Amino acid sequence: MTTETTNATVSAPERASAYALEGRDITKSLPLGGQRIEILKGISFAVRHGEFVAIVGPSGSGKSTLLGIIAGLDSPTTGQVLIDGIDITKMSEGQLAGVRNSKIGMVYQAFNLIPTLTAQENVEVPLYVGKHQGLPSQRAKQMLELVGLGHRLKNRPNQLSGGEQQRVAIARALVTQPALVIMDEPTGNLDKANADNVLGMIRGLQQQTGTTFIIATHDPNVAAAAARAIRIEDGRIAG
Numbered sequence: 003m004t005t006e007t008t009n010a011t012v013s014a015p016e017r018a019s020a021y022a023l024e025g026r027d028i029t030k031s032l033p034l035g036g037q038r039i040e041i042l043k044g045i046s047f048a049v050r051h052g053e054f055v056a057i058v059g060p061s062g063s064g065k066s067t068l069l070g071i072i073a074g075l076d077s078p079t080t081g082q083v084l085i086d087g088i089d090i091t092k093m094s095e096g097q098l099a100g101v102r103n104s105k106i107g108m109v110y111q112a113f114n115l116i117p118t119l120t121a122q123e124n125v126e127v128p129l130y131v132g133k134h135q136g137l138p139s140q141r142a143k144q145m146l147e148l149v150g151l152g153h154r155l156k157n158r159p160n161q162l163s164g165g166e167q168q169r170v171a172i173a174r175a176l177v178t179q180p181a182l183v184i185m186d187e188p189t190g191n192l193d194k195a196n197a198d199n200v201l202g203m204i205r206g207l208q209q210q211t212g213t214t215f216i217i218a219t220h221d222p223n224v225a226a227a228a229a230r231a232i233r234i235e236d237g238r239i240a241g
């Protein structure tokens with residue numbers, strides 16, 4: 003049991019906590035064969051509102067696992083995730099879905115676009131959930147133009163290149179103007195020009211809207227653009 007009191011009665015409308023995100027001693031283990039493998043071995047960190055933090059580390063070190071837990075898509079075995087001071091590990095599936103839609107934009111390592119929908123429709127989807135400003139079709143179109151895909155609105159994912167799918171996923175993550183954006187290798191499939199575009203968008207959003215970015219990356223340009231890097235090695239934060 004903890005004796006934290008910060009969660010219960012917060013009345014500040016936007017920022018309940020000094021931190022956009024906190025991880026407290028997060029572990030993740032999974033059964034494999036007759037044993038349990040430990041993927042995350044106790045990870046604690048805090049990210050301030052408007053910060054741009056890179057998550058770096060070798061392949062298999064646990065970055066995607068950590069991002070999935072932070073985004074509320076997976077639950078930790080032990081430990082807590084606080085988004086703007088609210089512990090999401092104690093939420094019901096319904097509450098969590100609401101937080102994800104209103105506060106978090108996520109770009110997955112394997113894009114996760116809906117195969118039967120066009121690029122524009124994929125970007126519209128989050129706007130039909132919960133309350134958002136503007137006409138979904140218009141907003142989706144604008145976002146796709148911003149990522150250089152104004153000429154591919156009607157293509158379905160299998161009619162798009164890997165880099166184009168990635169940009170649709172980025173547009174989808176940003177279209178709701180979330181306060182917290184979590185990206186897993188957002189530039190992994192992009193050429194230099196598009197990687198620069200994406201990085202430019204991230205910087206622009208960060209400066210203009212105070213969006214918080216947590217980005218797992220192997221791309222040295224992305225890591226260099228971040229204010230700081232959290233390095234994960236073998237399921238732990240490396241000093």
Ligand SMILES: Nc1ncnc2c1ncn2[C@@H]1O[C@H](COP(=O)(O)OP(=O)(O)OP(=O)(O)O)[C@@H](O)[C@H]1O
Nearest residue numbers: 032034041059060061062063064065066067068111
């Ligand atoms: N569902 C699962 N069952 C068993 N092992 C898993 C599962 N998911 C991930 N792992 C293992 O956990 C470790 C961490 O995986 P994770 O995908 O988080 O790494 P990563 O740091 O994102 O790597 P990369 O840089 O290659 O994307 C890996 O060794 C992986 O094999």
Ligand SMILES: [Mg+2]
Nearest residue numbers: 065066111186
């Ligand atoms: Mg990964």
